[in-house]
Amino acid sequence: MATSSPNSSPTTVSLKLMIDPKSNRLLFAEAGKDFVDFLFYTMSLPVGTVISILSKQGTVGSIGNIYGSIQSFGDSIMLSAPKKDTLLKPMLLTNQPTSVAFLLPSMQSSKHNILYKCYSNSCKNVSFELKSRCPCGTYCMDQNLTFVNPTNKAAYSGDDCGFVKGGVHYMIMDDLAVKPMSATSIITLLNKFNIKDVSYLEEKIIAVGVKEGVELLRASMQSKTVLSAVFLGKKESSMKSEPTH
Structure with a gap:
């Protein structure tokens, strides 16, 4: 569920982590439409936009050097200013209703x-x-x-906004695989992790804002244990990745 102050755009969404405290292992996260919409929205971002977001808060590997090279090239090398601009600030062809895109910094097209x-x-x-x-x-x-690019926010409100249907609880795996939550899917997951007693499982509620949104985007390109890396501070090298399919 998104939270916000009165008369303002949403600032965070809620994510519930289910943790096995004995092994300090994340089993899954429970989320609503707003968080899943954010995850799916990242698939629409051009590479140049992703590099622009991540490079402001740390290194992004060698592809960041390509971005930096384009920035440093002047009119004597680039064929035209429009060509340079469309590489550094690609046009976002997917509409950005606030309930989807607010977990990332403002992006200039x-x-x-x-x-x-x-x-x-x-x-x-x-x-x-x-x-x-x-x-x-x-x-x-x-x-x-x-x-x-339409800017009528009234056209993007409620369950008609974004990518997935509201009123559904979603299960997010540590590697960001998403599936609708059901009793069957939970039982299957508990059996896979050999969880016999659910009473000792720990719930941790996380407020996901822009900072966490950026870190999720970064970790999704580097790790198969994304939620653990961002919210539990676990390095992938110290964890065994569990298949989710």
């Missing part, structure tokens, strides 16, 4: 958001490149079309 089509009224092809050759014939694509 490229200002060069003009699309081009050819002269033919019947052609449906578009391109970011001015005067590129249209596949439908011999025309150049030089007719301006402006990309519009």
Whole structure:
């Protein structure tokens, strides 16, 4: 469930961790629509946007050097400012309703958001490149079309917003595999971990905000024990990854 102050956008979502205290092992996390929507939303982010987010709070491996190289190249090397801008600040083609994207820092998209089509009224092809050759014939694509990303927040409210249905409890594995929660799935998981007595299991409620959202994004690219790494402070090298499929 998302929490917020009055008359403001949500600031955190709640995540319930189920932990085996004997082994200090995370069994699974229970989450609602808002957290699952956030996880699924990360799949829509361009690489340039992900690197921009993560590089502000630490290293991101060698791909960060590619990003830095593009930043350092001036007009004497880059073919055009729009080409550089679209690499460093790619256009986010997925709408960003606040209930999905608020767990990540604000992201600025490229200002060069003009699309081009050819002269033919019947052609449906578009391109970011001015005067590129249209596949439908011999025309150049030089007719301006402006990309519009809807900003009417009223259109993205409640259960119609995001990616998954509300009113469902979701089970999140340590490696971020997601499935609807059911008695069968819980029993199967407990049997896999050889849990005989559920009474001693520990519940830990986590408030997930922007800081945690960024760390989840980073850990998802480095670890198969993401929730443990972010919320329990466990390094993957000290843990045995459990298959979830």
